Amino acid sequence: MFKCLWLLVGLVALATSQEDKPPNNIALQMLGDKAKFPDSSVTNDVTVDSLTLIDCLNDDVYDSEDAVAEIDTEEEYLCAFISFQFNKEEGSGIPHYADEAEATERYPLFKKCVDNVKQWNSETDETVFAVNFFCDMKPTEKLNYYGLHYENEDDGESFGLGSSNDPPASNGDLMQLFGDMFTMPEPSVASELTLDDLTLDDCTLTSVYDTEAVVAEIDEEQEYLCAFIAFQINKVDGEGIPRYSDQAEATKRYPLFKKCVDYVKGLNEETDDTEFGVNFFCDMTTEEKDPYSSADGEYDHFGEFGIGSSYDGGESEKDAAIMSTSSLLVISVAVANAVLLF
Helix, strand or coil: CHHHHHHHHHHHHHHHHHHHCCCHHHHHHHHHHHCCCCCHHHCCCCCHHHCCHHHHCCHHHCCCHHHHHCCCCHHHHHHHHHHHHHCCCCCCCCCCCCCHHHHHHHHHHHHHHHHHHHHHHHHCCCCCCCCCHHHHCCHHHHHHHHHHHHCCCCCCCCCCCCCCCCCCCCHHHHHHHHCCCCCCCCHHHCCCCCHHHCCHHHCCCHHHCCCHHHHHHCCCHHHHHHHHHHHHHCCCCCCCCCCCCCHHHHHHHHHHHHHHHHHHHHHHHHCCCCCCCCCHHHHCCHHHHHHHCCCCCCCCHHHHCCCCCCCCCCCCCCHHHCCCCCCHHHHHHHHHHHHHHC
């Protein structure tokens, strides 16, 4: 008898709790133009009708480590995405979306960011990562913020991660910015080094590998690993190998990159007439370089790099890369040749 009464009381309390929440049409009025819903094609067919929208207005659904760790179902991702839009601050990050098409484009970016934050928090107790205004940005949109922080040395204005005169940005801050643009290899192929052994602020720009002088200085494992991170961050869409999908691929490509760096150093030591450099061939296998050669095994500069003769396949890997140091165009062709043949 008493058990039945307690069950009845519980059911009444639950019903009352649900009735106290405004219906979705009220929440929709509260959202107004501050949130757009992505097409169901990117939400596993979950729609707003599956949510209690009033629960998706407060940023406590994503604004703590514990809250992010609990985001698991599609409904929870979508609810957090709605709250993320609703709580956007004017002038900070991407403005409120114009339409459903933009929400559809940005929802997968947001989900990936949430997953990254969950993973990073699970891997360290020293830093708490969070969902912030970078979480719906494309990589190129994030770079704009880092450029203002890092490169505007003259005006010293504070923006994004801080002014150029500030101390280096923390690894945690930079992971928020660049975390989906590079992947660390397994420590087993990097002398057991991890991201904690690097100052990530030193490992984001091409200047750590893009001249003969800096390549010649790459000697320690930290320097190879730092250059490998910058190499990934600065990949150009549609050129060479895309950014890596997972740690297994980064683990495969890191030794290729190291070997290429050593090869370029060796070539530069052998001649003063030619400058060789690290380029997009440096993480490719031999088989992946083959398509850049013509069907008869000759390398066609005209088709891919705009100038030069085909590689004769013979005497010297450097023959196809000789150039005049007065011509930047020829230098770039030579660099491409040398690493292709590597």
